[in-house]
Amino acid sequence: MDNTPFLTLMPPLRLHAEIKLPASKSISGRSLIINALSRNTTPPTDLSDSDDTQVMLRALQDMPPTIDIGAAGTAMRFLTAYLSVTPGEHVITGTERMKHRPIAILVDALRQLGADIAYEGEEGFPPLRIAGRTDIEGGELTVAGDVSSQYISALLMIAPTLKKGLHLTLTGQIASRPYLDMTLSMMREFGAEAEWQGKDSIVVKPGSYRQRDYTIEGDWSAASYWYEMVALSQDSDAVVDLLGLHRNSIQGDSQVWKMFSELGVETQYYEKPDGTGVIRLRKNGNVTCHFSCDFTHQPDLAQTLAVACAMLGVPFHLYGLQSLRIKETDRIAALKEELDKMVELEVEGDVLLWDGIYNIEDLELLPFETFEFDTYEDHRMAMALAPVCLRTGGQVRINNPQVVSKSYPGFWDDLRKAGFHIDYPHAPLR
Numbered sequence: 001m002d003n004t005p006f007l008t009l010m011p012p013l014r015l016h017a018e019i020k021l022p023a024s025k026s027i028s029g030r031s032l033i034i035n036a037l038s039r040n041t042t043p044p045t046d047l048s049d050s051d052d053t054q055v056m057l058r059a060l061q062d063m064p065p066t067i068d069i070g071a072a073g074t075a076m077r078f079l080t081a082y083l084s085v086t087p088g089e090h091v092i093t094g095t096e097r098m099k100h101r102p103i104a105i106l107v108d109a110l111r112q113l114g115a116d117i118a119y120e121g122e123e124g125f126p127p128l129r130i131a132g133r134t135d136i137e138g139g140e141l142t143v144a145g146d147v148s149s150q151y152i153s154a155l156l157m158i159a160p161t162l163k164k165g166l167h168l169t170l171t172g173q174i175a176s177r178p179y180l181d182m183t184l185s186m187m188r189e190f191g192a193e194a195e196w197q198g199k200d201s202i203v204v205k206p207g208s209y210r211q212r213d214y215t216i217e218g219d220w221s222a223a224s225y226w227y228e229m230v231a232l233s234q235d236s237d238a239v240v241d242l243l244g245l246h247r248n249s250i251q252g253d254s255q256v257w258k259m260f261s262e263l264g265v266e267t268q269y270y271e272k273p274d275g276t277g278v279i280r281l282r283k284n285g286n287v288t289c290h291f292s293c294d295f296t297h298q299p300d301l302a303q304t305l306a307v308a309c310a311m312l313g314v315p316f317h318l319y320g321l322q323s324l325r326i327k328e329t330d331r332i333a334a335l336k337e338e339l340d341k342m343v344e345l346e347v348e349g350d351v352l353l354w355d356g357i358y359n360i361e362d363l364e365l366l367p368f369e370t371f372e373f374d375t376y377e378d379h380r381m382a383m384a385l386a387p388v389c390l391r392t393g394g395q396v397r398i399n400n401p402q403v404v405s406k407s408y409p410g411f412w413d414d415l416r417k418a419g420f421h422i423d424y425p426h427a428p429l430r
Contacts, residue, residue: 004424007401007412008370011390012419015230015238019414021223023048023216023244024251025407029056029074030183031214033082033157034190036060038209045215050407066091071098071328071377071406074150076126077106081154084115085161086132091120093127097377100125101326106151109143113155113162138162138206145170145200148323149179156183159204160192166204167197174200175323178252178297185250189214218244220253222408223279224304225383227260229418230281231308232390238283240418245279252298259301262288263308287312296320299327303384306335306352310343311391315356322350328406329376338373338385372397379406386415 028048033056035044047053052072059067059079067083067090069075076094080103083090093099104124107117116131138159143152152170159166174180184202187194191210197203223242230238245254247269257267257279264287268280291309295302295318302321309316324331332347339345342360346353371392375382382403389396404411416422 004400004402006372006397006399006425008423009386009389009396009398009415010421011233011393012235012421014235015233015240015390015418016235017414017418018241018243019226019418021218021242021244022050022408022410023053024219025050025052025074025221026179026182026219026251027186027216028053029078030153030157030186031216032056032060033078034186034209035211035214036082037085037157037161038190038211040211042213045213047216048219048407049409051405051409052407063088063090065089066093069094069098071095073098073101073328076101076103077148077150077154078157080106080117080128080130081110081158083130083132084110084117085134085136085158087134089129089131091127091129093120097328098126103128105144105147106154109141109151109155112141113138113166134161136162138164138166140167140169142169142171144172145174146172146322147175148326149176152180153183156180156194156202156204157187159194160187160207160209163206165206166202168202168204170200170202173296175296175320176252176299178255182250182252217246217249217251218242219407220245220249220251220256221300222411224253224256224301225387225408225411227256227265227281228304228308228384229387229390230265230283231260231263232311232387233283234390234393236283236285240281242279242281243276245277247277247279253301255298256301256304259293259305260308261286262291263305263312263314288314290315290317292317294320296322299323300380302352303331303335303380306339306345306354307384307388310339310345310354311388313356316352316354318352319350321352325350327380328378329381331378331380334374334376334378334381338381341371341373342388370395370397373399375400375403377403379403379408383408383411386411389420 025048031044056075114136118129120127193205266284373385
């Protein structure tokens, strides 16, 4: 499906499916860095097949003089820290969009610790030239807590290799704390001593990671789109079984079940006779009259919930969205641009509001309407907007659908397995 300009979707009449979800991109990226720092040459098991993960895997295996990570923001941040404590000199670069995504906060922090990093282009942005060192002192460091948690996770993961470890103080509101908890939990699984000290300070002792086997769990962020599909399906008996998820997951996005419980989706857990765990999503019709949520700790769920609420006719107030401005695209601006094709969305700073007013007629009266959506080189825009077809009854056209490969390469195949009719230009699939 490389370079396919668009695809069109038609919804199934009934939504009954069993889906094996991809491995967690967030856990895969962290496990690759920690595993490499342990000097283990065997990669973790069941790695994500997402672009982000595969780009990082190739970089760590090959370590070329110039590392091009494409559009993988996670790889840019994690590898910048990793290369700082790894012998050798490398340039790390990416797409044009990546060259305009800020990285100064991480570079400044690493330089304070003793890293040797220079900007190859515009100050504050990739590409970077990094001369790795194995004698970085470490010690005390203060970083703003309201920035991308990936900056902080990148610093934490290299901390055991620093001569004095790291005493990290976070200022302001701490964004995406569950992702920091995930990082610390995984570090401990590899033998590091790393703990919160109070509500805004983390201490990592100097030492080394131990080598161990590690298996990646399924991706709760990917699960969110199936929650959305069950919520939007007009099949009152809609049910989707998701395989590969951990019931007591370290992923912050596992809280998606609570959010969608307000939008008519019930979550159940059971085991198959062979011991395989299943998360079952079932439609129950209990939909709130207004949805309000702080996405500070689960920013990657914001697009999914915004689209779901708009299609269900549920007015909403979504806040804690500050990190969405610096993702693959400005996700707040992109959401407004696309949802404005159907609803009168309001943006107040980093807050999204909708009062329940549509720009179009009743969606259920539009069986032949086609909605066309752009994706802005953002995988989550494509996956959050695709389920719109379940409410309109008509076609939905998704431009540049290949962007899903960033985190969920099999997304369109899984939709087809679930009964969606998907047409590519000149290559209909059913």
